Amino acid sequence: MLQSKLFYKTKKLAPKEATAISHKLLYRGDFIDQLGSGIYSFLPLGWMVHQNISNIIRQEMSALGGQEVFLPAMHPRSVWQKSDRWDKMKPPLFKLKDSHKKDFALGSTHEEVISQLASSRVASYKDLPFALFQIQSKFRNEIRYTGGLLRTREFIMKDLYSFHADQADFEKYYEKVAKAYFKIFKRCGLKVLRVKASGEGFTNDFTDEFQAITPIGEDSIIYCEKCGFAKNKEIFEYNDGDKCPECKSLLKKERGIEVGNIFPLGDKYSKSFDLKFKDELGKEKFVIMASYGIGVGRLISTIVEVHNDDKGIIWPKEVAPFLVHIVPVEINDNKVEKTAKKLYDNGQEKIKRVIYDDRRNVSTGEKFAESDLLGIPFKIIISKKTLEKDSVEIEQRDGKKSQLIKIKDAMNFNFYV
Amino acid sequence: MLQSKLFYKTKKLAPKEATAISHKLLYRGDFIDQLGSGIYSFLPLGWMVHQNISNIIRQEMSALGGQEVFLPAMHPRSVWQKSDRWDKMKPPLFKLKDSHKKDFALGSTHEEVISQLASSRVASYKDLPFALFQIQSKFRNEIRYTGGLLRTREFIMKDLYSFHADQADFEKYYEKVAKAYFKIFKRCGLKVLRVKASGEGFTNDFTDEFQAITPIGEDSIIYCEKCGFAKNKEIFEYNDGDKCPECKSLLKKERGIEVGNIFPLGDKYSKSFDLKFKDELGKEKFVIMASYGIGVGRLISTIVEVHNDDKGIIWPKEVAPFLVHIVPVEINDNKVEKTAKKLYDNGQEKIKRVIYDDRRNVSTGEKFAESDLLGIPFKIIISKKTLEKDSVEIEQRDGKKSQLIKIKDAMNFNFYV
Numbered sequence: 001m002l003q004s005k006l007f008y009k010t011k012k013l014a015p016k017e018a019t020a021i022s023h024k025l026l027y028r029g030d031f032i033d034q035l036g037s038g039i040y041s042f043l044p045l046g047w048m049v050h051q052n053i054s055n056i057i058r059q060e061m062s063a064l065g066g067q068e069v070f071l072p073a074m075h076p077r078s079v080w081q082k083s084d085r086w087d088k089m090k091p092p093l094f095k096l097k098d099s100h101k102k103d104f105a106l107g108s109t110h111e112e113v114i115s116q117l118a119s120s121r122v123a124s125y126k127d128l129p130f131a132l133f134q135i136q137s138k139f140r141n142e143i144r145y146t147g148g149l150l151r152t153r154e155f156i157m158k159d160l161y162s163f164h165a166d167q168a169d170f171e172k173y174y175e176k177v178a179k180a181y182f183k184i185f186k187r188c189g190l191k192v193l194r195v196k197a198s199g200e201g202f203t204n205d206f207t208d209e210f211q212a213i214t215p216i217g218e219d220s221i222i223y224c225e226k227c228g229f230a231k232n233k234e235i236f237e238y239n240d241g242d243k244c245p246e247c248k249s250l251l252k253k254e255r256g257i258e259v260g261n262i263f264p265l266g267d268k269y270s271k272s273f274d275l276k277f278k279d280e281l282g283k284e285k286f287v288i289m290a291s292y293g294i295g296v297g298r299l300i301s302t303i304v305e306v307h308n309d310d311k312g313i314i315w316p317k318e319v320a321p322f323l324v325h326i327v328p329v330e331i332n333d334n335k336v337e338k339t340a341k342k343l344y345d346n347g348q349e350k351i352k353r354v355i356y357d358d359r360r361n362v363s364t365g366e367k368f369a370e371s372d373l374l375g376i377p378f379k380i381i382i383s384k385k386t387l388e389k390d391s392v393e394i395e396q397r398d399g400k401k402s403q404l405i406k407i408k409d410a411m412n413f414n415f416y417v
Numbered sequence: 418m419l420q421s422k423l424f425y426k427t428k429k430l431a432p433k434e435a436t437a438i439s440h441k442l443l444y445r446g447d448f449i450d451q452l453g454s455g456i457y458s459f460l461p462l463g464w465m466v467h468q469n470i471s472n473i474i475r476q477e478m479s480a481l482g483g484q485e486v487f488l489p490a491m492h493p494r495s496v497w498q499k500s501d502r503w504d505k506m507k508p509p510l511f512k513l514k515d516s517h518k519k520d521f522a523l524g525s526t527h528e529e530v531i532s533q534l535a536s537s538r539v540a541s542y543k544d545l546p547f548a549l550f551q552i553q554s555k556f557r558n559e560i561r562y563t564g565g566l567l568r569t570r571e572f573i574m575k576d577l578y579s580f581h582a583d584q585a586d587f588e589k590y591y592e593k594v595a596k597a598y599f600k601i602f603k604r605c606g607l608k609v610l611r612v613k614a615s616g617e618g619f620t621n622d623f624t625d626e627f628q629a630i631t632p633i634g635e636d637s638i639i640y641c642e643k644c645g646f647a648k649n650k651e652i653f654e655y656n657d658g659d660k661c662p663e664c665k666s667l668l669k670k671e672r673g674i675e676v677g678n679i680f681p682l683g684d685k686y687s688k689s690f691d692l693k694f695k696d697e698l699g700k701e702k703f704v705i706m707a708s709y710g711i712g713v714g715r716l717i718s719t720i721v722e723v724h725n726d727d728k729g730i731i732w733p734k735e736v737a738p739f740l741v742h743i744v745p746v747e748i749n750d751n752k753v754e755k756t757a758k759k760l761y762d763n764g765q766e767k768i769k770r771v772i773y774d775d776r777r778n779v780s781t782g783e784k785f786a787e788s789d790l791l792g793i794p795f796k797i798i799i800s801k802k803t804l805e806k807d808s809v810e811i812e813q814r815d816g817k818k819s820q821l822i823k824i825k826d827a828m829n830f831n832f833y834v
Contacts, residue, residue, distance in 0.1 A: 005482065005547070006484070007484050007486075007538070007547050007549060008538075009537075009538045030538075033534050035488070035489050035492065035493065035496075035530060035533075035534075036489075036491070036492070036493040036521075039489045039491055039493075040489065041486060041487065041488045041489060041530065041534060042486055042487040042488075043486055043534075044484040044485065044486060044549075047485050047486050047487050050487065051485075065422065067423070067424050067461040068461065068464050068468075069424075069458060069459055069460055069461060069464055070458065070459040070464050070467065070573075071452070071458045071459075072452050072453075072456045072457065072458060072571050073490065073554060073556075073571060074453070074456055074511075074556065074570065074571050075452065075453075076452065076453040076456075079452075091516075092516065094491075094513055094515070095513065096511055096512065096513035096523075098511070098558055098570070099508075099509065099558050099559075099560050100560075104453075106513075106523075113452060113458065116452075117450050117452075117458060117460075120426075121424070121425075121426045121447075130422070130424050132424060132461070137490060137554060139490075139491065141515055141516050142516075143516050143517075153491065153515070154489050154490060154491050156487075
């Protein structure tokens, strides 16, 4: 991408109401634009990050045998009445009427829709197990919405639903998804804790939350670094100095952002939607279900909360809108510009996610500051001085030392090490 | 993909209310599931087709310099009041209130949101031109919704918006988009006419519709095969036997489905949202805009309307959920199964979009009938008889002759010729 063509305007100041660092930086880098309270547009840079994350999720869901679907946002009242959640959801459902005065809700989750869909397609144990997922917009009628993308009223979520003949099969799959979640968050540059929490109306069982530890988090997590014990404070009474019931080490309490959750649903929705199958002996049984969510926007914010410095964002490599930023220091020098252009053409082929700062009327200081704010993992800096050595400088955003490298080797550099 | 794992159930019968052939076939092949009137879920097969088309569109939009964004579905009342369309949209907007009793609309289009967004990012002629697009859900409060995906109340649309300093630049880009549209529809297997039509409240100018000629279309198109003259009947008075005003050939009248449209918007939205720039002389001017839509679901239906026979769908190659269907005739024969499996492994690497019918308890007749209903362009048939000749049979869905080909050459076959 030529930087002169990119649709973005960085800002010196964050909005007054912004307190979260991720909100400030995503705004200042022009990744997002606020349309209303808790409602955001993704601009080209933000959407690139969003799509990179969606693709990571898609890969890991497919590796789990998940098949992608796309379910509607508008749900007839009837499906939410079947599960008895029309009036009980928290936060409440957004509701509306059509021209015929019929009631609809905007989906805040899709257990209802997918259970109904599955019920006409499952007949025998041979139809099980299976797992369906989507990456799709959800709507939650929150009263408070703060922190930029951390808590919004409209957001894109990956939701996976799995369907099993029995508890054992469900438990096996549940653990597989948990592993895939750790993998996804790792690829997104996050260390997370798997934390037991309450079911929040989705289930009566405890659920698993994946919590990224950061001071801005809304949840309090009690955990043990030694044995992996971790519970949300809402289900665990804790006083300073308490020891872990499992290994007797000292417990820690930190704030966390919930970046993912997995819910055992048992037969709650199967019963509401008559989702039954015949087992090997011809006996009718209810399907055992689970659901597994990741909010992509909140994940983006969390990554920024964890990966930033006073200059701006430091995107993990797989997530970054561009991996490499080509910055010619003296663009008006013929040889500098020619080399930069050549590297850009070459980089587009080999690395794809390359942006070339081709702007003539912007100072070098400003160019570097913008690159740092946008958080691009690598700069390739080309100047008269580097060219004297037939080289360019490769500088890493996360503060590791920069290095001179021969021009001909620049695009063969292993950016992923 | 292993067919035994694919989430789908084909149906012998279409729903009673279905009249459009595309509705019947997409339902029978389990590409879609109806959640409510005019509201559909995309099941795995349908979503594969949807994503293939989205990717074609994405490629062609990027080739036009379009940058992808993602705008919210929920719009505050204020943006629709600025353009004076809050009460005037046809079909009407879906409206709802949040917990604070504030009014929102579900976007049926995004001129308002994108104009507001652009207005704080455009200052100078140097910021122009640019083009933004998204592939995102729209909501239209239609009173009638029929024909499966042909006319729905929630649907995914590609909408591109372009922004220009003057009329000449706009016109140049407008023609480039028209060319890209022809390319998109060609890749989707459709011949379309570019037809002049009325602005439908988007603009006072005439607009361009891209119409696929098929008897089920809602529009009447008057056109000349010789000179390219084509108008929607709504703006052209016509009687049988009339001649083309431009070349004096006999005009034809046919029914068409509008699969795409392009609207010159002039400065209508720029004025509403104060979207101005300073030209080279420092003079303030309003930005000239245009918008360009393609409804992906309607495009899917139209493709099926045009490409089907009495056995089912005949997907164009780029659009098909799978390009190749591996069907072993005698799967219980060890050598047949081994060959099929090997071809499948090989095909996954080389062709990617391959499905292998690994089901043991389904008759060959049923397997072939299903493959035809689902519309997969190529079958690779493996039987004891073909193996005697060290070969497999490659059969094309669109009725072209089948051919024997050596096993070792099967996956090097040029499926795209």
